[in-house]
Amino acid sequence: MSEKFQTVRGMRDFLPEQAVKKQFIEDVCRQVFEKYGFAPLQTPVVEEFKLLAKKGSGGEAIKDEIYYFKDKSERELGMRFDLTVPLARIVANNPQLPKPFKRYQIADVYRYDRPGASRYRKFTQADIDIVGSFSMLADFECIAASIEILQKLGLKFKVRISNRNLLEEIAVCCGIEKESVKECFRCIDKLDKIGREGVASELKEKGIASKILDTIEKNNIAEVVKQVKKKEGLEELKELMALFKKAGIDKFVKIDLSLARGLEYYTGNVFEIAIENGPSVGGGGRYDNLVASYGGQQTPAVGISLGVDRILDALQNKLKPQAGAKVFVVPIGKEMQVQALELVQKIRAVGINAAMDLNSRGISKNLDYANKLGIPFVAILGEKEAKEKKFSLKNMKTGKEKKVKIADLKKLKDKLK
């Protein structure tokens, strides 16, 4: 036998059973995104390296974290590690796009991470972004759409919200020097990973007062309101929370001052969505400076990215969408093959997904095959049935069989739903 081949390290295939579930999640995302008026965008998985290096504090250092390579003309390229970078490129290069520009993109991204549990080198993101509005309504729209998706999928989750301006003001109130603020939040961002003790000792090491940890962990907004002087971040948060209350979805969101994700990149509210007792499945925030850094006009922007692979892993045993055919047509004997073909085409014509025996197998082997594929109904066509313009329909779950008139196929469609 020849050599066998595997997927590239850290990447995985989705065989039909999994791919159907994954597509189901992607379909729900797309449907809700479109319901909220987002329009699709498709971009190549390869981008210029310079473009990829431009995001946040990336630079040359991101070479270590992405798939970086040169093409045959020595162009420096890389595989996209998120869907925001191509969006920023497009907005910067297409000033004619009417604003706000609301787009969604559901696509694979690649990172040269250390592979681990629920961490892959290839994963699928479902992103929505609104470019060109400063309004908290835009933040609301992104979060509300995400909530609707996760509700539809039957997940229990919570959206935590924080705000960069508020956190920086809290830091000031806690006596942290301006030049230490970034470092401070870089430490606090590790709360989930290294715990309170770990963060406290890191802060100490860096000479940053750890009082801020108390304030943030207490998460007592009323107290914070009294303390802070610059109210900008606080107002943003309050306005956003009021919208959730109005829309009746405030039970899904909470302010969490310990959320200090990506503060070098985000400029306003920051979001994180986590499954109850489970991992993060999404995050985002407001990033009003990105487009300008890609050569566009200064343009406000806010967005959320959902992790389709993580959602799939979380839903794994709950989802049971079925792949492929609903009805499998089995001719009795090779001489019935052409009539079976006519039958399968008629079944398809009324809108039922159907397949037929392609290997001239006997009935029991065909039933076995249909069973393995989880096809719920088998249509058996013998000479006698064909003469009567009927076929036998076997319910694979109950084992029951009944005769169905070919003329009644349309009725069958409703029954099989």
Added chain:
Amino acid sequence: MSEKFQTVRGMRDFLPEQAVKKQFIEDVCRQVFEKYGFAPLQTPVVEEFKLLAKKGSGGEAIKDEIYYFKDKSERELGMRFDLTVPLARIVANNPQLPKPFKRYQIADVYRYDRPGASRYRKFTQADIDIVGSFSMLADFECIAASIEILQKLGLKFKVRISNRNLLEEIAVCCGIEKESVKECFRCIDKLDKIGREGVASELKEKGIASKILDTIEKNNIAEVVKQVKKKEGLEELKELMALFKKAGIDKFVKIDLSLARGLEYYTGNVFEIAIENGPSVGGGGRYDNLVASYGGQQTPAVGISLGVDRILDALQNKLKPQAGAKVFVVPIGKEMQVQALELVQKIRAVGINAAMDLNSRGISKNLDYANKLGIPFVAILGEKEAKEKKFSLKNMKTGKEKKVKIADLKKLKDKLK
């Protein structure tokens, strides 16, 4: 202003207007594929280089034709140039998959081609393959599904069919030496590109009798039937054509002996689908040896690949699917904003794609925005309307406005269809 960035040479983005059309084509493909009982598969765009080099006569030489690179652990990788290679890998590595294995995959592939008109370095293929059946029914299923897709899209097209075994037998009958047969068909494959004269002189150069050109161009099957001794290929073609006749779709297909595509790879029937007076938009055939060459058991296989970009280019002006929202909600004055939010959520709740003003603009600017995005209806909400639990619905095409009760939103959904 900062530096601007472009897409990688030879690749293109699909902005919303185009992406909606492209997705429409992909949706039609998926819907028909599923109707025919094909199940989805998703695989990474990056594969081991060894795997990519293994297809057909590829080898090291394909490095020039693909995106090839090494990762940080010096693994040789490449971007997939088609969707058949990952399929072969999966079938070879998963002998437990019930056969026939019918899968579809709609995804991007990458080639380091010289960019040109309708030739991109990134393009989308919609593939179906049936692995594990020798039957002509399997060939039929792939072609029939493709025909249904192109019909649904309103294209005029023809499927040309040839057969490797028949062509080789014709070559023998024309007195061509066994060792020259491959070379002979490599020349004939260039008929579209360099014309009859060109092919004839190439054949002459290589010392191959050009009599075969007459036979192939005459395309007189009845005459060929009389000539050939080994009937295998002929029988395959005849059986397949009989199935098309039975299914009433024979007008879309024709035998064309001048079709000599990929004969080093295909083992039986070969297909090519071209738009009337236009380019090829798909092709395929039977390749019974591929899976074994990837370390699997000897397994028959047949498939077709449709080129989504080419179909999009061909349909460009005919497709008018609309992106994003159907209704755009405009509050009159900032104090109506929250009520507008409630209204847009209600419109979405009945299943209508909707968006709202996020920038506190005046009516005329909002109408202008809705117009640019092609949103067909604008819902205007003033204080008076809100008190009456109504809103004004403006038809952007006719300019007509009427009052709609918020309680009647469900009825509105049917009207907007």
